[in-house]
Amino acid sequence: MPAPVIAVDPLFVDAGDAERLVELAHRFGRYRIYGEAEHVDLDVGRGLLPRQDSVQHFLRTGGARGPGADPSTLAARTSYFREEYAYDGREQIGGVESFLHNPGLIEAAAALHDRPIVEPAIAFANLMVPGQELAVHTDVPEFRGASRKNVPEWLLVVMHHSGLFDAWRLPIATGISYFQDSDGGALRYWPDGPDADPVVLPTRANTGVVLDTDSVFHGVDPVALGTDAPKLAAGSTLAAEPDGRWALRRPDGELLGRYDWDELRFSVSWKAYCFADEAERDAWRDHSDDLTTDVIIERLVGDLVRRELTSPDVARDRDLGLLFIDTYVRYPAA
Numbered sequence: 015m016p017a018p019v020i021a022v023d024p025l026f027v028d029a030g031d032a033e034r035l036v037e038l039a040h041r042f043g044r045y046r047i048y049g050e051a052e053h054v055d056l057d058v059g060r061g062l063l064p065r066q067d068s069v070q071h072f073l074r075t076g077g078a079r080g081p082g083a084d085p086s087t088l089a090a091r092t093s094y095f096r097e098e099y100a101y102d103g104r105e106q107i108g109g110v111e112s113f114l115h116n117p118g119l120i121e122a123a124a125a126l127h128d129r130p131i132v133e134p135a136i137a138f139a140n141l142m143v144p145g146q147e148l149a150v151h152t153d154v155p156e157f158r159g160a161s162r163k164n165v166p167e168w169l170l171v172v173m174h175h176s177g178l179f180d181a182w183r184l185p186i187a188t189g190i191s192y193f194q195d196s197d198g199g200a201l202r203y204w205p206d207g208p209d210a211d212p213v214v215l216p217t218r219a220n221t222g223v224v225l226d227t228d229s230v231f232h233g234v235d236p237v238a239l240g241t242d243a244p245k246l247a248a249g250s251t252l253a254a255e256p257d258g259r260w261a262l263r264r265p266d267g268e269l270l271g272r273y274d275w276d277e278l279r280f281s282v283s284w285k286a287y288c289f290a291d292e293a294e295r296d297a298w299r300d301h302s303d304d305l306t307t308d309v310i311i312e313r314l315v316g317d318l319v320r321r322e323l324t325s326p327d328v329a330r331d332r333d334l335g336l337l338f339i340d341t342y343v344r345y346p347a348a
């Protein structure tokens with residue numbers, strides 16, 4: 015089933031608003047590697063990585079440059095930097111409001127899911143240095159009663175790909191927006207499903223694109239292809255310096271690289287909940303129809319039993335988590 019992808023061009027009618035967002039990116043200052051925060055673990059899939067599905071696909075395929083690199087090189091290539099500018103509809107840094115409530119993004123989100131009530135929730139920045147890429151994935155979806163606060167990210171992804179929890183899913187629209195023209199770093203996405211050819215969208219300043227990234231596989235091509243990604247350590251940071259350049263440092267302060275703004279790939283992602291009517295929104299707000307982790311696991315096991323892939327008394331352990339991923343999350347072959 016083809017999924018709509020809606021261009022927002024220009025993103026801001028007044029180009030000065032886009033420039034102010036670049037100023038905000040500098041003012042925010044310091045960016046940490048994404049994925050190093052605490053995460054939820056259950057007996058099912060205990061010890062798996064938050065995005066076990068995406069990581070194992072990336073390690074198997076080698077990403078955009080194909081197989082051959084060792085795991086630490088692969089990890090450095092896809093360890094990009096992320097920070098939140100807004101969360102739960104609230105500013106984390108002054109000046110992000112005009113982006114969070116951008117009329118073009120809101121209009122596109124309503125059209126995407128054919129739902130008129132659009133509640134912008136999150137804005138976060140993604141920064142990548144030359145040599146980095148973003149492994150192919152779908153985003154972490156959300157359901158009534160099940161979010162990354164109480165369910166592992168890989169399990170939320172499994173839930174959506176299984177199609178067994180559609181009645182609880184929160185339709186989320188994602189806007190990806192750009193504020194500079196990048197050397198490489200194009201968005202690669204599969205709007206017609208994992209078996210069809212991908213579409214490649216170069217980044218252009220003051221443009222955006224709105225799509226259902228929970229359903230559409232996507233990744234980012236290497237930035238400055240031909241450059242090796244720096245050897246990152248856990249806890250490395252990318253920070254704006256007083257002279258306007260950017261410094262990449264290990265946690266002990268050792269300098270790994272210095273970059274001009276235009277050498278970096280910068281995007282800001284925007285996520286909004288989309289509701290058909292107030293009853294749908296209220297069911298989400300008042301938790302009157304929430305899933306629990308027990309219901310989630312038993313429903314998935316029941317489906318695997320029907321498919322004759324396991325038995326009802328299968329151990330609720332790490333291997334069951336891997337079986338869920340292998341059964342339901344089908345990545346693009348390319």
Ligand SMILES: [Fe+2]
Pocket residue numbers: 151152153227232
């Ligand atoms: Fe994504």
